[in-house]
Amino acid sequence: FEPGGAARRRWLVQGVVAGAGAVLLFLALSPYVVLDHATFRGDLAWITDKASGRLAGNHPRPLAGLVAFARECLRPGLGLTLAIAAGAGGLVALGLRTRADVVLLSFTAAYVVLASRAGELNDRYAIPLVVPALLFAARGFAWTLGWLRASARVQAWAVPLVMLAVCAPLALELVETDLTMTRGDTRIEALRWFEANVPAGERVLIDMSRFWNSASPPLAENGD
Numbered sequence: 001f002e003p004g005g006a007a008r009r010r011w012l013v014q015g016v017v018a019g020a021g022a023v024l025l026f027l028a029l030s031p032y033v034v035l036d037h038a039t040f041r042g043d044l045a046w047i048t049d050k051a052s053g054r055l056a057g058n059h060p061r062p063l064a065g066l067v068a069f070a071r072e073c074l075r076p077g078l079g080l081t082l083a084i085a086a087g088a089g090g091l092v093a094l095g096l097r098t099r100a101d102v103v104l105l106s107f108t109a110a111y112v113v114l115a116s117r118a119g120e121l122n123d124r125y126a127i128p129l130v131v132p133a134l135l136f137a138a139r140g141f142a143w144t145l146g147w148l149r150a151s152a153r154v155q156a157w158a159v160p161l162v163m164l165a166v167c168a169p170l171a172l173e174l175v176e177t178d179l180t181m182t183r184g185d186t187r188i189e190a191l192r193w194f195e196a197n198v199p200a201g202e203r204v205l206i207d208m209s210r211f212w213n214s215a216s217p218p219l220a221e222n223g224d
Contacts, residue, residue, distance in 0.1 A: 051118045062116070069116035069125070077126025078133050079170035086133035089140025096143070108132050138163055 027033060033040045074083050090108070093101035108129060115125050141162050145155045198204070 051120060062113075065116035065118075066112070068121055069112065069118075072121040073115070073123055073126045074129070076123040078130065079167075079173065081169050082133055082137060082166050085137035085140065085166050087136075089136030089138065089143075092140045092143045093136060101139070104132055104135060108136075134163060134167070137166055 070083075078086065090105065093105055097105075111128055115121075118125070138159055142155060142159050145158060150158070194204070
């Protein structure tokens, strides 16, 4: 066989092996997918309906879903600086369209289209796009340096330094969030205040449109 055919077959075999390895790793980490497959199927169907918006009757239109995904997932999940840099690098990759560019663009486009169809969005949905975003940002900056005819030495130092600068705002935000999580739980302080100041048997009114995530004992959603 010609060398091109042999390389193609080797690429296909490696892809099949990688896919089989991924399935085996998933089953090793989640054995009850097989051991209790009935519960797994039921839970998967429920979470699929919830994520798609069918439980709440929320079915976003394609364009509105993309806008909401960018606003509620990409912006807070990646940070504005990285999101803009990744978008610019994505345009560069779209123009150059090397094999690596096509693979990365295909994954990113497929994930964004799929995730934007969710009826309920969360900033953690941007996590699978962090690495592609960094690669696109680096791609765009490296291309810019090449267009400016910067030396290989300058590119070797400038690209990682710029990536660190791009990631700095999001990294600082994560540090701030982690520090916040180490502080005392305000719900415990609120409970102590209610126990000390609110007579037993009294009812507390909660505006669930503003504090929908606060429906935990002793302040249940029914207002008790």
